[in-house]
Amino acid sequence: MSPMPQSRGKGSVPSNLYTAILAVALGVVLATSVFVAVQCFTQYKTIFGMP
Numbered sequence: 184m185s186p187m188p189q190s191r192g193k194g195s196v197p198s199n200l201y202t203a204i205l206a207v208a209l210g211v212v213l214a215t216s217v218f219v220a221v222q223c224f225t226q227y228k229t230i231f232g233m234p
Contacts, residue, residue, distance in 0.1 A: 220230050
């Protein structure tokens with residue numbers, strides 16, 4: 184074994200791509216939760232209570 188790391192070839196994906204995908208998914212989840220909270224407040228005048 185050589186002390187130099189071997190390249191993985193064409194199959195390697197930069198970790199920044201996974202970070203970007205995670206950020207987009209988190210943004211979608213947050214936007215959905217804000218939308219649901221606003222809709223609940225406009226229809227029921229409360230977010231956490233029972234109507």
